[in-house]
Amino acid sequence: MERAGIDESFVRDLVRDQHPDLADLEIRPVPSGWDNQLRRVGDELAVRLPAKLTEVFESRLEAAAEAVDVRRIQQVWSRAAAAPS
Known part of the structure; x- marks a missing residue:
């Protein structure tokens, strides 16, 4: 579920800005709760962001x-x- 403009593009930009070495990894959504959204970055990492900006x-x-x-x-x-x- 996409909320508050947090989509793959947003997460990819954050990853690219903070960790350019990870910029080419796949980013995909995973089940999230009300308070946070989770995105897998490759097979071993994840990004957790507030559900609402x-x-x-x-x-x-x-x-x-x-x-x-x-x-x-x-x-x-x-x-x-x-x-x-």
Whole structure:
């Protein structure tokens, strides 16, 4: 049962962003409860997400994405500062 825009595409994007090495694994739904949705990632892994993307969860996802962007920017600045002038 698909709820709240959590579909294979959404899960695949999350996996690709956080674990590019797993991006080619099959993603398939498995029976889930009211509170969570489960997706198998390959034969050995699973992704568990809230059944409903609440505003709180969406804001946490946005904050996590921003944190990743900040870390990437800091890495670039660190490399630039360390490079000989």
